[in-house]
Amino acid sequence: MKAEKKNSILKYTAALGAVSASLYLLSYYEAQTLPDMTLHPQNPDLVQRGQVLYSQYCAGCHGDNLEGQPGWQEKKALERRRAPPLDATGKAWRHSDKSLFIMTKFGVHALEGMGTLNSDMPAFEDTLKDEEIVAVLSYVESTWPKGDTDERENTSGPE
Incomplete structure (x- = not known):
């Protein structure tokens, strides 16, 4: 049971990290493409x-x-x-x-x-x-x- 809980937490953390990285890259891209x-x-x-x-x-x-x-x-x-x-x-x-x-x-x-x-x-x-x-x-x-x-x-x- 403890191993399953650790596995779930790791998956959740990895997913959260992936979403955060995606949002960062998106905001960086938008900042680079905004017109003057x-x-x-x-x-x-x-x-x-x-x-x-x-x-x-x-x-x-x-x-x-x-x-x-x-x-x-x-x-x-x-x-x-x-x-x-x-x-x-x-x-x-x-x-x-x-x-x-x-x-x-x-x-x-x-x-x-x-x-x-x-x-x-x-x-x-x-x-x-x-x-x-x-x-x-x-x-x-x-x-x-x-x-x-x-x-x-x-x-x-x-x-």
Whole structure:
């Protein structure tokens, strides 16, 4: 009986070790493959490229001048939230570069949890390359007053 118990403990320990090693390797791999999510609103070439991409992919909802859709702050039951402004009048400037990138690439639900925000914001993972997302967001950030980015939260979900 004691030998069986020792054998079970050894098997459990080995399995736990294998799972731990797998998780470590997975986290290491993910850290090596994460894109650079740093925005560069001071880079004129990147901002210009981002403005062109914004016009093509984002302006239809967020407006030609980043003004958002009318009534964007209204939260009505069973209604889709309207696109918020991305200029300084909205709240996008409060989000970190990483949060903005994740929301754009994977959709707002990637940060806030599936189903709690009734939004039509699509994920651009299959539409835009990582560098293009950085360009769009760099353009957006380039329009904000200089002091706004100093008050940004470390991480935050969508508004």
